[in-house]
Amino acid sequence: MSAAGWTCRRQPGWRPPRGRAGRTGRGRGRASCSTSVKAGEKDLQHTGRRPPTPDFSARTARAVSGAEDIRRLLDTGNVKRERIAATRGMQETTVAESAAPGMMGAMRQFQGRIVFNEPCGPKCRKIRVEVPERLVRYEPGQFFHIRCAAGTDPLLRRPFSVYAVKTDAGGWVQHLDFLVLVVGHGTRVLAAHAAGGMLDLLGPLGKGFRPPPEPARHVMIAGGVGIAPFYDLAEHLLARAAGGPAPDITLLFGSRTKDELYALDALQRLGIGIRVATDDGSAGHRGFVTDLLGPALDEAAPGAMAIQLYACGPEPMLDAVIRIARERQVPAQLSLDRRMGCGLGACGACVCKVSAPASPDGWDYIRICREGPVVDAARLAP
Ligand SMILES: Cc1cc2nc3c(=O)[nH]c(=O)nc-3n(C[C@H](O)[C@H](O)[C@H](O)COP(=O)(O)OP(=O)(O)OC[C@H]3O[C@@H](n4cnc5c(N)ncnc54)[C@H](O)[C@@H]3O)c2cc1C
Numbered sequence: 001m002s003a004a005g006w007t008c009r010r011q012p013g014w015r016p017p018r019g020r021a022g023r024t025g026r027g028r029g030r031a032s033c034s035t036s037v038k039a040g041e042k043d044l045q046h047t048g049r050r051p052p053t054p055d056f057s058a059r060t061a062r063a064v065s066g067a068e069d070i071r072r073l074l075d076t077g078n079v080k081r082e083r084i085a086a087t088r089g090m091q092e093t094t095v096a097e098s099a100a101p102g103m104m105g106a107m108r109q110f111q112g113r114i115v116f117n118e119p120c121g122p123k124c125r126k127i128r129v130e131v132p133e134r135l136v137r138y139e140p141g142q143f144f145h146i147r148c149a150a151g152t153d154p155l156l157r158r159p160f161s162v163y164a165v166k167t168d169a170g171g172w173v174q175h176l177d178f179l180v181l182v183v184g185h186g187t188r189v190l191a192a193h194a195a196g197g198m199l200d201l202l203g204p205l206g207k208g209f210r211p212p213p214e215p216a217r218h219v220m221i222a223g224g225v226g227i228a229p230f231y232d233l234a235e236h237l238l239a240r241a242a243g244g245p246a247p248d249i250t251l252l253f254g255s256r257t258k259d260e261l262y263a264l265d266a267l268q269r270l271g272i273g274i275r276v277a278t279d280d281g282s283a284g285h286r287g288f289v290t291d292l293l294g295p296a297l298d299e300a301a302p303g304a305m306a307i308q309l310y311a312c313g314p315e316p317m318l319d320a321v322i323r324i325a326r327e328r329q330v331p332a333q334l335s336l337d338r339r340m341g342c343g344l345g346a347c348g349a350c351v352c353k354v355s356a357p358a359s360p361d362g363w364d365y366i367r368i369c370r371e372g373p374v375v376d377a378a379r380l381a382p
Pocket residue numbers: 026027028029030143154158159160161162178179180181182183184185186187188225228229336337338339340373
């Protein structure tokens with residue numbers, strides 16, 4: 001479905017009102033839609049009543065409350081169903097395959113065994129989840145919607161990028177690694193799961209990065225746990241170029257302090273160019289990571305190679321990347337962070353205002369869970 005003129009599947013013709021979510025970037029707690037989803041979650045959990053407004057938050061909560069509801073939700077579209085007896089001793093899992101056009105890998109709901117859950121910096125865990133054989137294919141930048149608890153607290157799933165992935169020779173995912181930064185109730189519950197337990201995952205969801213063909217200069221800008229999708233993207237670019245010249249990859253990684261440069265050792269082992277910045281000067285440049293972007297771009301010989309920027313991190317960082325990309329006329333793909341409800345494009349909780357030249361008023365809304373999370377900077381206003 002194109003970004004322009006999209007409608008809610010359950011309510012044809014529905015469009016989010018102007019001003020619901022007009023800002024770019026992480027928007028931690030800023031977008032009014034976030035409040036409505038959380039209110040809906042609480043209301044259903046503790047009182048069983050329907051939240052008063054807006055109506056779609058109740059639908060969101062119901063839509064993601066279980067496999068049966070997800071199947072019902074998907075029944076509104078062009079959906080094929082199948083039952084898969086999951087292998088390796090995992091419980092039998094019913095999955096739904098979305099046939100929505102433009103999606104990179106078929107979306108699945110499945111139970112995955114936790115292989116390990118280990119610390120990865122302050123308040124951060126690295127969790128590896130085993131995936132049933134020949135079930136999931138995935139592209140860098142897509143995300144998974146994870147049920148944090150087996151019960152209903154919290155009720156809504158939480159979205160996570162894939163930090164690392166292992167696939168078999170046929171490209172089927174064998175396990176997924178996630179970096180989980182504990183910021184609230186859902187991530188606290190998720191981070192407490194022990195190895196050997198099962199997690200309920202929905203994905204892969206959304207649209208990921210679209211790297212240009214080689215030769216190209218890839219410059220990644222990450223802030224804090226926004227590093228998560230870039231280990232996998234770098235591995236993907238290295239694997240894609242295997243047998244040919246090594247790809248030109250530079251990672252600019254910023255955080256508040258040295259300890260919050262999550263997974264830096266593992267990134268250094270990839271052999272890519274890495275420059276770091278910290279607010280307190282405890283590692284690398286003292287200041288913003290975006291201070292490093294101009295000099296990194298200056299190093300490129302003019303016209304020698306196509307440059308592609310990729311960014312994921314806090315909203316002010318993304319705003320700076322958009323501004324610099326515009327000034328230097330360099331394309332940038334941003335992975336946006338919005339609070340989500342269904343993750344399936346049905347509830348409207350994650351909408352973001354973008355430019356849309358084909359639309360009469362020049363702008364439109366996209367759903368970050370469906371048309372994102374990776375969005376071209378050219379569509380976003382700084
Ligand atoms: C596509 C996508 C990929 C993501 N990948 C990762 C990842 O790899 N690792 C990771 O640690 N986190 C990631 N996040 C953010 C993660 O989903 C949230 O931190 C999580 O949902 C918070 O749940 P909670 O119940 O712990 O927090 P809550 O109790 O719901 O909220 C706690 C605080 O976090 C803020 N918050 C909650 N959700 C978000 C959000 N989506 N964006 C910004 N602020 C939020 C709230 O405003 C509040 O201040 C991703 C988000 C998206 C949309």
